[in-house]
Amino acid sequence: MPKLFYRKKLDELEEKARPIHINSYWQLVWVKFRSHKLAMFGAVVLIIVVAFTIFGPLFVEVGYEDMDFSSLFKPPLSQGHPLGTDELGHDVLVRVMYGGRISLFVGFASSVITTLVGTLIGLLSGFYGGLIDRFLMRFVDVMLSIPMFPILLTLTLVFGSGIMNIILVLTVFGWMGVARLVRGLVLSIRETEYVMSARAMGVRSARIILRHVLPNVIPIVIVSATLNMSYAILSESSLSYLGLGIQPPMPSWGNMLQKAMNYILGTATGANPWWLTFFPGFFIFLTVLSVNFLGDGLRDALDPKFVSES
Amino acid sequence: MANTPMVEIHQLKKWFPIKSGFKKKSDLKAVDGVDLHIYRGETLGLVGESGCGKTTIGRTLIKLYQPTGGKFIYRGKGVTGGSIDIFSLNESQMRPFRKEIQMVFQDPYASLNPRITVQDILSEGLRVHSIGKGRDERKEMIAGILEKVGLRPEYMYRYPHEFSGGQRQRIGIARAIVLNPELVICDEPVSALDVSVQAQVINLLEDLKHDFQLTYLFIAHDLAVVKHICDRISVMYLGKIVETAETDELFRNPLHPYTQGLLASIPIPNPHMRKIGKRELVKGDIPSPVDPPDNCRFVKRCPKAFDRCLKEAPRLTETGSGHYVSCFLYE
Numbered sequence: 001m002p003k004l005f006y007r008k009k010l011d012e013l014e015e016k017a018r019p020i021h022i023n024s025y026w027q028l029v030w031v032k033f034r035s036h037k038l039a040m041f042g043a044v045v046l047i048i049v050v051a052f053t054i055f056g057p058l059f060v061e062v063g064y065e066d067m068d069f070s071s072l073f074k075p076p077l078s079q080g081h082p083l084g085t086d087e088l089g090h091d092v093l094v095r096v097m098y099g100g101r102i103s104l105f106v107g108f109a110s111s112v113i114t115t116l117v118g119t120l121i122g123l124l125s126g127f128y129g130g131l132i133d134r135f136l137m138r139f140v141d142v143m144l145s146i147p148m149f150p151i152l153l154t155l156t157l158v159f160g161s162g163i164m165n166i167i168l169v170l171t172v173f174g175w176m177g178v179a180r181l182v183r184g185l186v187l188s189i190r191e192t193e194y195v196m197s198a199r200a201m202g203v204r205s206a207r208i209i210l211r212h213v214l215p216n217v218i219p220i221v222i223v224s225a226t227l228n229m230s231y232a233i234l235s236e237s238s239l240s241y242l243g244l245g246i247q248p249p250m251p252s253w254g255n256m257l258q259k260a261m262n263y264i265l266g267t268a269t270g271a272n273p274w275w276l277t278f279f280p281g282f283f284i285f286l287t288v289l290s291v292n293f294l295g296d297g298l299r300d301a302l303d304p305k306f307v308s309e310s
Numbered sequence: 311m312a313n314t315p316m317v318e319i320h321q322l323k324k325w326f327p328i329k330s331g332f333k334k335k336s337d338l339k340a341v342d343g344v345d346l347h348i349y350r351g352e353t354l355g356l357v358g359e360s361g362c363g364k365t366t367i368g369r370t371l372i373k374l375y376q377p378t379g380g381k382f383i384y385r386g387k388g389v390t391g392g393s394i395d396i397f398s399l400n401e402s403q404m405r406p407f408r409k410e411i412q413m414v415f416q417d418p419y420a421s422l423n424p425r426i427t428v429q430d431i432l433s434e435g436l437r438v439h440s441i442g443k444g445r446d447e448r449k450e451m452i453a454g455i456l457e458k459v460g461l462r463p464e465y466m467y468r469y470p471h472e473f474s475g476g477q478r479q480r481i482g483i484a485r486a487i488v489l490n491p492e493l494v495i496c497d498e499p500v501s502a503l504d505v506s507v508q509a510q511v512i513n514l515l516e517d518l519k520h521d522f523q524l525t526y527l528f529i530a531h532d533l534a535v536v537k538h539i540c541d542r543i544s545v546m547y548l549g550k551i552v553e554t555a556e557t558d559e560l561f562r563n564p565l566h567p568y569t570q571g572l573l574a575s576i577p578i579p580n581p582h583m584r585k586i587g588k589r590e591l592v593k594g595d596i597p598s599p600v601d602p603p604d605n606c607r608f609v610k611r612c613p614k615a616f617d618r619c620l621k622e623a624p625r626l627t628e629t630g631s632g633h634y635v636s637c638f639l640y641e
Contacts, residue, residue: 025427193421197485200372201435202408211434215425304425304469 025304032301039297042290049287053100062091064098065249076275084275087263090249096279099251104287106163106236106252110170111229117171118178119221125179126186127209137183140176148173149242156244163246166239170232178224185217219299226295230288256280314385315347316525317493322346322380324363324370328600336601340366342549344380345626346527348493353519353526355540355557357533357572361596363549364529365416368497371396371527372411373404386410386492409439412486416498418478422470428456428481429466435489455488458521459514476507480514487518495527500535512539533576537561542632545569548607549599551626555633565635567612568592606638614639 033039068081068089076084076092083092125136152169159165189195190213198208236246237254246252248259260276322344325337340363348354356364370377373396382396388406396407415421422431432452435441442448453463459480470478479499486494496515500508512535519526530536536543537557544554545568553566564570571592578584594611606612606619618638626636 193415193417194423196369196374197413197415197421197482198434199374200408200413201489202405202438203434204438211426212423216423305471 028304029301033297036297036300038293039301042293042297045286045290046294049100049283049290050104053097053104056097057094060091060094060097062094064090064095064251066090066094073269073271073273075273083279084273086259086273086276090251092275092279095251095256096253096283099253099256099280100283102163102246102250103233103236103253103284106166106170106246107229107233107287110167110174110232111225113167113171114174114228114232115178115221115225118175119182119217121175121179122182122184123186123209123213123217126183127190127205127213129187129190133183136179140179143173143176146173152239152242152244156242161244161247165244166236166246169239169244170235174228174232178221178228181224182217182221185220186213189213189216219302222298222302223295226291229291233284233288253280253284257284313349316350316385317346317348317527318381318383318385319344319346319371320381320383322367322370322382323378324366324375325378338600339549339602340599341370342599342602344546344549344551346544346551346554348525348527350525351523352541353528353539355536355543356527356529356546357531357536357543358546359531359596361599362546363599364531364546365497367546368413368495368527368529371495372408372413373397384411384493409435409441409489410491411493411495412489412491413495413497414479414483414486414499417502418475418482419502421482422478424470426469427466428452428468428470431470431481432456432466432485432488435485439489441489451488452484455484458487458518459484460510474507475503476511479503479507479511483511483514483518487522487524490522491524493525493527495529497529498531499528501530501532508535515539533572545572548596548602550607551634551636552608553633553635553637554626559630559633563633565629565633565640566608566637567614567639568608571613 068085068091070089071078071081071085072087072089074081074085076082078084081091081093083096085091086095121136121140125133155165155169195208195212198212203211233254236252237258240246240252240255240258246255248255257277257280260273260280263273263276266272322341323339324341325339328336328338330336342363344363344367346354346356346367356367358364366375369375371382377397380397383393384396384407385393386407388410396404396411399407429449429452432455433448436448436451442451449466452466456463456465461477461480461484465473465477470481473481479502483499499515500511503511515526516539518524526539528536528540540557542554542556543560544551545560545566546552547568553560553564553569555563560569561573564573571590575591590613592611597607597610604623605621606615606624609615609619612619616638624636624638624641626634627641628634629640
């Protein structure tokens with residue numbers, strides 16, 4: 001075989017092929033992601049929200065605990081309180097910023113850990129099958145049938161409340177869905193002819209999992225991870241309500257909503273402080289929505305088959 | 311026989327256990343005592359209707375399924391001591407033979423991972439068996455093999471979904487051939503393709519066989535294809551070989567009633583050539599391979615069955631030179 005000839009020719013051909021196929025897989029993913037309008041919208045909004053919660057507090061002097069007793073239940077746009085105040089005179093804007101830090105962290109961390117744990121267990125269970133599968137899936141059944149709330153209350157008593165405990169709890173009780181999902185996918189991928197072909201060539205199991213199984217599982221896992229994140233942000237609020245997790249005066253979007261529930265029919269004076277529910281609710285909505293768009297775009301961009309219409 | 315066969319398969323069995331509720335455990339006997347031999351450089355066809363166990367044989371030979379019983383004596387070029395039983399090897403001993411024995415799969419859509427490029431698909435085997443030093447050398451080998459199978463070298467940068475069924479099958483063939491194997495198991499490599507493309511792929515397989523000195527086990531159900539490409543043919547029915555002969559001999563002088571029915575079922579394009587009323591087709595469906603009775607497997611559909619066929623199972627016996635049949639009519 002005339003080797004030099006081939007090498008030169010190949011380089012030329014690769015150059016030609018580039019406009020369609022770019023350099024690497026990840027460049028291709030980026031190009032496709034960029035052309036996905038909703039995903040870009042989601043990404044931009046998410047970056048703004050994150051920046052708002054991280055850098056926002058640096059520009060205000062009021063802390064989330066500071067109470068202004070002269071102005072209770074002030075509506076938005078009143079003097080010194082752009083988003084109004086709550087029943088203790090806390091500034092809603094400041095609390096939304098600090099609360100966002102916690103909600104986003106809890107949501108992101110627990111969704112990432114949940115997805116990692118679930119995917120790992122699903123992969124092992126689906127790929128190896130047999131005893132491993134039976135053991136892991138019965139473990140999933142057991143975990144699913146444990147009543148969560150009594151355990152939570154006990155845990156609170158033993159370990160106290162805190163962000164890390166919330167993440168831990170959401171992970172420990174949250175990975176089973178992902179594990180089942182992934183296992184199901186792996187069961188079907190394992191029997192495909194391309195996996196058989198890899199086995200027939202003597203490719204080791206670990207490499208088959210990484211190279212052939214995982215890339216075909218990831219798109220669906222990403223979508224489930226984004227859904228998981230929304231779920232985590234919302235369940236943080238119900239956990240806070242039960243006393244495990246974020247305790248006042250420290251705010252989170254969830255417990256701000258939870259607290260505002262008391263005034264949903266109006267305060268004692270008859271006024272209706274709608275801004276107490278609207279602003280944290282709006283930020284939860286915005287975050288969850290953009291994360292879902294982001295996940296959608298990521299799934300499409302990772303799929304070589306998917307070419308956007310534009 | 312003048313020369314010893316490169317592959318000798320003795321009494322190959324593959325049973326799949328079936329556990330169902332309270333019933334006693336039963337076995338699906340997909341392959342139940344198959345004898346085959348393949349000579350170096352020939353193409354052995356393995357034909358039979360759907361569900362007769364052809365694909366299971368192919369997959370068991372490369373240990374995608376663990377064999378239930380039998381021997382797979384292999385006399386490849388690199389085998390020390392002349393011959394070896396592949397089934398007696400463990401996975402790490404098996405490794406060198408995973409390069410020598412390759413497989414081409416049936417479904418060109420399911421047999422290529424949609425998420426990696428053709429280059430990655432083809433280089434995987436090279437990497438596993440440490441063929442070629444570094445990325446560049448492997449790239450050249452891949453470009454070379456793509457040209458051999460009739461694809462442009464720059465296609466290596468594409469993903470499988472950008473190709474047609476025929477092109478995908480060529481990629482699947484390239485993946486097998488790039489390792490420079492001795493024996494290629496073709497599992498219905500053209501049955502999923504258009505007829506016009508089938509011919510191209512068949513010709514490609516013949517060219518490659520010549521260029522790379524390959525030996526084929528060609529699994530198929532299309533008799534026209536098999537007649538064209540195979541030197542010898544084994545006819546399979548419900549997990550057993552019923553007849554083996556050279557291609558010409560089998561088509562001229564089919565002995566087993568099943569083979570006769572199978573050959574009669576080939577459509578004849580020219581209406582003047584048809585002998586009206588003389589076609590005796592095989593009637594009925596293939597029976598269940600779950601715990602089959604110990605008699606001739608074909609007895610329920612056989613037009614020539616007699617008492618003995620119900621009581622015992624015939625053995626594969628040689629009737630003429632190289633013509634084996636498993637039927638009491640010829641004992």
